[in-house]
Amino acid sequence: MSDNDMIDISVEIEALNLDGIKQNLLDYVQKEAKISIEESVEQAGKSAENAGDAASVAEDAATSAADCARQASESLGLYYTKVQSDTLLAGKQNTLTFDTAPTNDSSNPVTSGGVYTALAGKQDEANLVTTLSSSSTDSQYPSAKCVYDIIGDVETLLSEV
Numbered sequence: 135m136s137d138n139d140m141i142d143i144s145v146e147i148e149a150l151n152l153d154g155i156k157q158n159l160l161d162y163v164q165k166e167a168k169i170s171i172e173e174s175v176e177q178a179g180k181s182a183e184n185a186g187d188a189a190s191v192a193e194d195a196a197t198s199a200a201d202c203a204r205q206a207s208e209s210l211g212l213y214y215t216k217v218q219s220d221t222l223l224a225g226k227q228n229t230l231t232f233d234t235a236p237t238n239d240s241s242n243p244v245t246s247g248g249v250y251t252a253l254a255g256k257q258d259e260a261n262l263v264t265t266l267s268s269s270s271t272d273s274q275y276p277s278a279k280c281v282y283d284i285i286g287d288v289e290t291l292l293s294e295v
Contacts, residue, residue, distance in 0.1 A: 263276055
C-alpha cells in the first residue's frame with residue numbers, strides 16, 4: 135500500500151465522517167424545527183383560548199354593568215317602559231305657543247318682553263318707607279304699619295282737643 139492509497143482512504147473516512155455529522159446536524163435541526171413548530175402551535179392555541187376567556191369575561195362584565203344601570207334607573211324612577219315613554223310624549227306640545235304677558239292658569243311660556251312689562255309695573259321695594267316726614271317723596275309709599283301709626287297719632291291728638 136502506498137502513501138497515496140493511505141491519503142485516499144483517510145480522505146474517504148473523513149468524508150464519511152463529515153456526511154454523518156452533516157446528517158446528524160440535519161436531523162437535529164429538523165427535530166428542533168418540528169419541536170419549535172409544535173410549541174408555537176400549542177402557544178397559539180393557548181393564546182386563542184385565553185383571548186376567548188377574556189372576551190367572555192368582558193361580555194359578562196358588560197352585561198352585569200347594564201343590569202346594574204337598569205336596576206339603579208328603576209330604583210330612582212328614571213326607567214320608563216315604551217308605553218310610559220309614549221304616554222309622556224303624547225302630552226307634550228308639538229309647537230310652543232308663547233303668551234305676550236303672564237296669564238292666570240296658562241301653561242304657555244311667556245316672552246321676555248312680557249315678563250319685563252309685567253315686572254315694570256311692580257313697586258320698587260326700595261321706595262317702601264316706614265315713616266312719613268317732610269323729606270318724603272312722591273316715589274315713596276308708606277307701609278300699612280306706617281299708616282296705622284299715623285292714624286293712631288291723629289286719633290290721639292283729636293281726643294286731646
